[in-house]
Amino acid sequence: MVSSSTKSSPIVSSLDLGWESLIVEEFQQPLGSGEIFAEKEHTIALCLATKPHRIWQAVDDRSYVGVYTKGDISITPAELPSSYRAYGNDHYLQIRIPPQFLKQVATEAINSDPDRLELKTEFCDRNSQIEQLAMMLRAELYQGSNGVGKLYIESLANALTVNLLRDYSGTKPQVAIYKGGLSDLQLLQVTDYINDHLTQSIKLKDLAEFLGISQFHFSRLFKKSTGISPHQYVIQQRIELAKQLLKKADISIANIALECGFNSHAHLGKYFRQMTGMTPREYRQNR
Template sequence: MSAISQLEVFQSMNASPNARLERCAELGDGLSAAIWSNSHDARDYHAPSHHTLSCYLNDGTGTFRRGAPGTTGAPDKLCVMPAGAESAWIVNGDIRLAHLYIGQEQFSLGCIRLLDREPRELQLHERTFLDDPQQAARFRQLVKLDWQEPGERIRTSTLAHDLIDHLLLNQVGLREGLRLKGGLAPTMRKRVADYIEQRLDQPLSLGELAMQTALSEYHFARMFRESFGMPPHQYVLARRVALAQRLLRDTRQPLSQVALACGFSSASHFANRFRSVVGGTPGEYRQAFEE
């Protein structure tokens, strides 16, 4: 079973006799995209485990939230549905829309990288029929690309990351009344993050990272996950791949040198890990930005 088919919003749309899936793709990094058409329908989403950003491409003027018929959609309107949110929709007439599904771990990485806050401190705000021309333009670009062609698929993934960065910078705020328990102290969190960033070209063990906080490996791993929203090894891999993407875009270093600079023991190991995260090989990624 594919990862996208297990996403709750995707499942709800796919279960409708009126909705039609035009195309979909898993973009790597816990991101997936889909384009749907629908008409004369009612859809409920019950606390999905992922975030969903949607953009209306055509029609939608007969679409509204159940209980709020006075506010309807339209082309280029956006909706932000955070993980855990309940929503119910009525579709009168026709609609065509694009969905971007965002996994919790990708959201966590953005919170740390862009906002320098622990993911559990922050909440993605729910928004209905939002006007954001910049985001709508990105969606328009995204739907024009061929998601199955390697180069265009990588451009699709890059646009998806741009959509997420904009979303994090504009639609995220502190959780109200939150009392954090456990996790790393802010100074420890920064120390560990800086330590990792400065040594991405070197082997990093759990014990070595735990030593930066004077915690046991077991306790450190638990506290790290609380603060970063993912295990240490997954965070390190994400930062290595991010560095590799930057080097592939901005330098002409051979792939073997990029692999070593990002802490991968061989070019083949680098290619396998990079593809598992990004959805394309390092060579395909570089080529996509040369065209």
């Protein structure tokens, strides 16, 4: 298991989901498979194999031979010549982060000169925070268009990249800490903005830029102020809007779903049931 631009097709890929900050794909490789490559993106690979197996890896002038087990990760900086061979059935999640996005996070979240940051190659390491974030991305990958949405993905991408910079950069940058939450004015402004755009795709970038702060810090400050994350708040408000529209018998549930920013009747139903304990149809009948 190693980060690779595998020529075989992934089991599942984010390329068709419109994720902008990173690319997430899952692969299975048979015994003896190997690759020679150089990715344009910085790459994290997370071992998903249930049975330990040996891997040979080479990245630039470094090489490694050893056993990978479920949860082990490797880090490969962008553009480095790399090669890989599996001595067992390999199964891994590959996350590719464009250099431009990494530079953006470095500038906004840790106030560092992005040109001075250099990621380190890492073989067979353990990092519980990166593993957890990667598995959350994997869960969304399998949800497809019925997932929480791009706002959630952007939040995960920012958190993952901050952890990557903090733990695998040669300069060991410090993440700036902001005490407290958003000001009362900021909170009122951004929640008004959210409610005015519920029918549209709400991006973390848009919310952060609206208040003039970084995406990473916006997510943290918003949660401090409200007790929930931005994407949870957006879903909550979309469900509240759906409740109001369900009182109008002349609007179909499918149209209500679209009016509230959901992809479909089923997408609305999934989150409506989670938050209310009933389907939209049951809610309408009980009102």
